[in-house]
Amino acid sequence: MTVLSRRAAFGLLVAAAPAAALAAHRRVQEWPGGSVVDVSPLRRFGDNTDADYLAEALPGYLQKSFGPGRSVRARIDSVTYGGPGSNGTGSNNGAVDTIEGVGWVDGHEIPIQSSIQTTVSFHDVDGYAARIRQDLLAQSFAQWLARQSGSQSGSWR
Numbered sequence: 755m756t757v758l759s760r761r762a763a764f765g766l767l768v769a770a771a772p773a774a775a776l777a778a779h780r781r782v783q784e785w786p787g788g789s790v791v792d793v794s795p796l797r798r799f800g801d802n803t804d805a806d807y808l809a810e811a812l813p814g815y816l817q818k819s820f821g822p823g824r825s826v827r828a829r830i831d832s833v834t835y836g837g838p839g840s841n842g843t844g845s846n847n848g849a850v851d852t853i854e855g856v857g858w859v860d861g862h863e864i865p866i867q868s869s870i871q872t873t874v875s876f877h878d879v880d881g882y883a884a885r886i887r888q889d890l891l892a893q894s895f896a897q898w899l900a901r902q903s904g905s906q907s908g909s910w911r
Contacts, residue, residue, distance in 0.1 A: 789816035815896035857899040
């Protein structure tokens with residue numbers, strides 16, 4: 755049985771500290787004409803499902819909303835899914851979902867809070883309806899950011 759001394763344990767801890775510091779403070783790179791999405795606030799709160807989906811889908815929606823040649827960056831701070839009946843209708847399957855974050859368009863900071871009304875699917879066995887809700891929130895964020903910046907170029911029909 756190997757016994758780890760205090761000195762060896764401290765050495766391992768010190769050696770691992772720079773890697774942990776770099777991972778915690780990764781900077782999101784921005785490039786001209788690109789769309790970058792920071793979902794680290796979602797990951798910090800343990801929402802990896804939304805973080806993974808929004809990191810993949812939102813850059814495309816931002817590019818569609820702004821067109822080529824624009825420098826767009828976004829940070830998603832929270833995603834909230836309303837429960838059945840949260841939209842106040844009598845059918846009890848309507849909900850209000852919300853996405854909050856900040857966008858930077860050509861260096862200008864624009865806070866965004868977007869809410870949508872949606873339908874809750876009670877028998878969503880394969881998660882299809884949940885994915886639709888995520889997708890609608892991503893589209894909503896991109897569209898509101900473009901509207902608030904005064905530059906909506908893409909066609910959403």
